[in-house]
Amino acid sequence: MGVVSVSMPDSLVERIDEFTEEHGYTGRSEFLREAARDLLGEFEDRKLEDRELMGIVTVVFDYEGTTVEERMMQLRHEHEDIVASNFHSHVGDHNCMELFILEGNLEQISTFVGKIRATTDTKTVDYSVTPIGDGEGIV
Structure with a gap:
């Protein structure tokens, strides 16, 4: 599995950490993988x-x-x-x-x-x- 380093504002990192904890993600990586899959899939709807x-x-x-x-x-x-x-x-x-x-x-x-x-x-x-x-x- 590849590793990606991402820079983002501290306030966004804090929001991600809070969200991952509140919603049972194992960590930032799991959260970001799901977010990336969702974003990439948004415009892949074949019916459109x-x-x-x-x-x-x-x-x-x-x-x-x-x-x-x-x-x-x-x-x-x-x-x-x-x-x-x-x-x-x-x-x-x-x-x-x-x-x-x-x-x-x-x-x-x-x-x-x-x-x-x-x-x-x-x-x-x-x-x-x-x-x-x-x-x-x-x-």
Whole structure:
């Protein structure tokens, strides 16, 4: 089994440790293996392949001292072919929320979400994906 060294903020390590203890994981490695499998499996749903999809992506970030807002603008323009709508709002004292409505295929939406997740200094990134026009629920 390979070994991976990961750097992360102390506050995130503390949250992982608390979660692993509360939920009966044997340690950080077991927790991170499961998290990695879940993340890798998110966009591997075969029923969504070769279908037109709608995606909703919500990003929260601290607007002071970060370049997240600029990165959101870059991604919006870079992916203008799938960004159907975009909304920006201030939330609380120092936070902003960016909402993207996407229309595209699984690969396009997956790529967009991956780039959002890779953006440094985001606090949360949430999304949902649903097929367009067939009445199925949100995945």
